[in-house]
Amino acid sequence: MKKLFNSAETMVDDMLDGFVSAYPQVKRGVSDPRVIIRDCNTKDADEKVTLLIGNGSGHEPIAMGFVGQGLLDANVVGDVFAAPSADLILDGITEVTGKAGSILLISQHSGDMINGRAATMMAQDDGINVLHLPMYDDISAAPPERKQDRRGAPGTMFIYKIVGAAAEEGMPLQALFDLGEAVRDRIVTLAAAVSPGVSPLTGLPMFSLPEDEIFLGMGVHGEPGVGRVKVGPIAELVSLMLDKLLADRPIAKGGRACVIINGMGGTTMMEQLTIWNETHAQLAALGITAIAPMIGSYVTTQEMGGFSISLLEPTDDMLAYWCAPSDTPAFPDISCDAKDTST
Amino acid sequence: MSAEAFFARLLEKFTAEMAHLNALDAAVGDGDHGSTMLRGLTKAASAEEGRRAKAFMRASGGASGTLFGLILIAIEAHLDSGADLATGLRTACERICDLGEVKVGDKSMVDALAPAVAALGSSSLSDAIEAAAKGRDSTEPLVARRGRSQYVEDGGKGHIDPGSVSVVIFLETLAQVQGVS
Numbered sequence: 001m002k003k004l005f006n007s008a009e010t011m012v013d014d015m016l017d018g019f020v021s022a023y024p025q026v027k028r029g030v031s032d033p034r035v036i037i038r039d040c041n042t043k044d045a046d047e048k049v050t051l052l053i054g055n056g057s058g059h060e061p062i063a064m065g066f067v068g069q070g071l072l073d074a075n076v077v078g079d080v081f082a083a084p085s086a087d088l089i090l091d092g093i094t095e096v097t098g099k100a101g102s103i104l105l106i107s108q109h110s111g112d113m114i115n116g117r118a119a120t121m122m123a124q125d126d127g128i129n130v131l132h133l134p135m136y137d138d139i140s141a142a143p144p145e146r147k148q149d150r151r152g153a154p155g156t157m158f159i160y161k162i163v164g165a166a167a168e169e170g171m172p173l174q175a176l177f178d179l180g181e182a183v184r185d186r187i188v189t190l191a192a193a194v195s196p197g198v199s200p201l202t203g204l205p206m207f208s209l210p211e212d213e214i215f216l217g218m219g220v221h222g223e224p225g226v227g228r229v230k231v232g233p234i235a236e237l238v239s240l241m242l243d244k245l246l247a248d249r250p251i252a253k254g255g256r257a258c259v260i261i262n263g264m265g266g267t268t269m270m271e272q273l274t275i276w277n278e279t280h281a282q283l284a285a286l287g288i289t290a291i292a293p294m295i296g297s298y299v300t301t302q303e304m305g306g307f308s309i310s311l312l313e314p315t316d317d318m319l320a321y322w323c324a325p326s327d328t329p330a331f332p333d334i335s336c337d338a339k340d341t342s343t
Numbered sequence: 344m345s346a347e348a349f350f351a352r353l354l355e356k357f358t359a360e361m362a363h364l365n366a367l368d369a370a371v372g373d374g375d376h377g378s379t380m381l382r383g384l385t386k387a388a389s390a391e392e393g394r395r396a397k398a399f400m401r402a403s404g405g406a407s408g409t410l411f412g413l414i415l416i417a418i419e420a421h422l423d424s425g426a427d428l429a430t431g432l433r434t435a436c437e438r439i440c441d442l443g444e445v446k447v448g449d450k451s452m453v454d455a456l457a458p459a460v461a462a463l464g465s466s467s468l469s470d471a472i473e474a475a476a477k478g479r480d481s482t483e484p485l486v487a488r489r490g491r492s493q494y495v496e497d498g499g500k501g502h503i504d505p506g507s508v509s510v511v512i513f514l515e516t517l518a519q520v521q522g523v524s
Contacts, residue, residue, distance in 0.1 A: 086409040087397035114406040
């Protein structure tokens with residue numbers, strides 16, 4: 001597989017050089033070039049709790065693309081598909097945490113959890129006021145009674161955005177943490193993969209799948225999910241996925257759901273909009289209003305083909321934060337206005 | 344006594360032990376424990392004062408770099424600023440058990456570290472080393488429950504856990520630079 005890089009040794013830092021020179025909202029931190037912070041560091045803003053996350057690279061635009069006003073204060077960038085080390089995350093925490101404290105978001109995967117939690121402990125040893133918030137939403141990873149064992153999937157973007165908007169408004173640390181947990185309790189995500197991404201490190205496909213099969217529930221690194229289904233019209237696949245999502249966390253008739261349709265990197269906008277169209281129509285048939293969609297390839301695994309559907313049944317406050325303005329390199333404008341499509 | 348001598352000595356030891364540790368790890372994991380430790384220790388030896396254990400974490404990488412780094416942070420703080428060794432290692436051991444979801448008997452570094460911590464509470468570093476070595480040897484018949492070794496045939500039964508070997512080397516090296524043994 002052809003890949004467009006200079007070398008495996010420099011690919012992450014070459015990308016980061018490009019990223020910070022392209023976007024005015026972000027810059028490199030002083031503590032380490034792998035710490036990406038807002039152009040105007042919010043550490044000393046008196047009442048602002050800061051929000052950060054560490055993650056492996058290779059999944060762009062998440063999470064560095066979400067650094068900026070109304071969203072993250074920092075992103076600590078690891079090597080390709082590898083969690084950043086605990087001391088690097090600690091550098092990020094130290095760089096942006098002021099007296100209002102900070103929250104380290106952790107998308108729940110083993111390496112991210114161990115290194116993120118170790119960084120939090122070390123920061124607390126240094127007297128820094130930081131909490132860690134594990135994020136998980138992938139219903140294929142564990143049953144509802146073991147929700148806390150689920151891994152992080154694209155539905156975690158609801159947490160980034162809602163907690164980020166609330167932090168910008170001046171919400172204090174513990175209230176933000178509680179809000180993050182409350183959002184997490186209302187999110188479900190299920191993914192469907194059609195073709196593998198190619199690792200930039202090895203040049204090899206990350207899994208294999210027969211031409212006529214779709215893998216349901218696959219994680220962002222190709223982790224196994226619930227099983228395989230045959231390729232058919234997308235309406236059937238969306239119907240199956242919505243059945244599973246709503247069985248896991250029901251939404252009553254008359255309810256509403258914020259939706260994320262996330263492309264994995266190799267699935268076109270044409271396909272994603274078709275998937276949204278089915279999701280919207282099928283939820284409407286169940287008496288559920290799909291609102292404020294986020295559609296696009298935000299959590300990617302190189303050119304992996306496939307998508308996920310995430311649902312959040314929001315409170316009014318959550319919905320307002322979800323649609324609040326933000327200014328980052330990659331997070332889209334989201335509209336909460338009810339859209340009349342009857343004509 | 345600064346941590347500089349400790350890390351320099353540790354680098355020498357792991358340079359000598361790398362192939363042996365890799366061979367031990369080949370039986371229970373992916374065969375790179377010695378190389379991973381050496382990569383971290385090489386950076387630690389040339390890092391600036393007070394950031395040696397952190398440099399180890401960064402260069403060693405992965406979850407194991409973090410977990411072994413927590414032990415080295417405690418030793419570094421003890422040597423550089425006189426922090427209490429028993430307390431530091433106890434905290435490190437508790438955190439390793441918590442973060443790595445391991446306990447004594449799971450065939451891991453904790454099988455050497457936990458008895459050493461217990462001995463340090465009431466006894467000397469020499470006794471702690473003896474307890475750690477006994478714990479290390481106890482891993483041979485055990486079946487791994489965490490980490491990569493849980494996926495190898497028989498969970499690595501019949502092989503000593505290389506992480507427990509490294510813990511003993513850490514403590515022996517500490518005793519040597521402190522002139523205890």
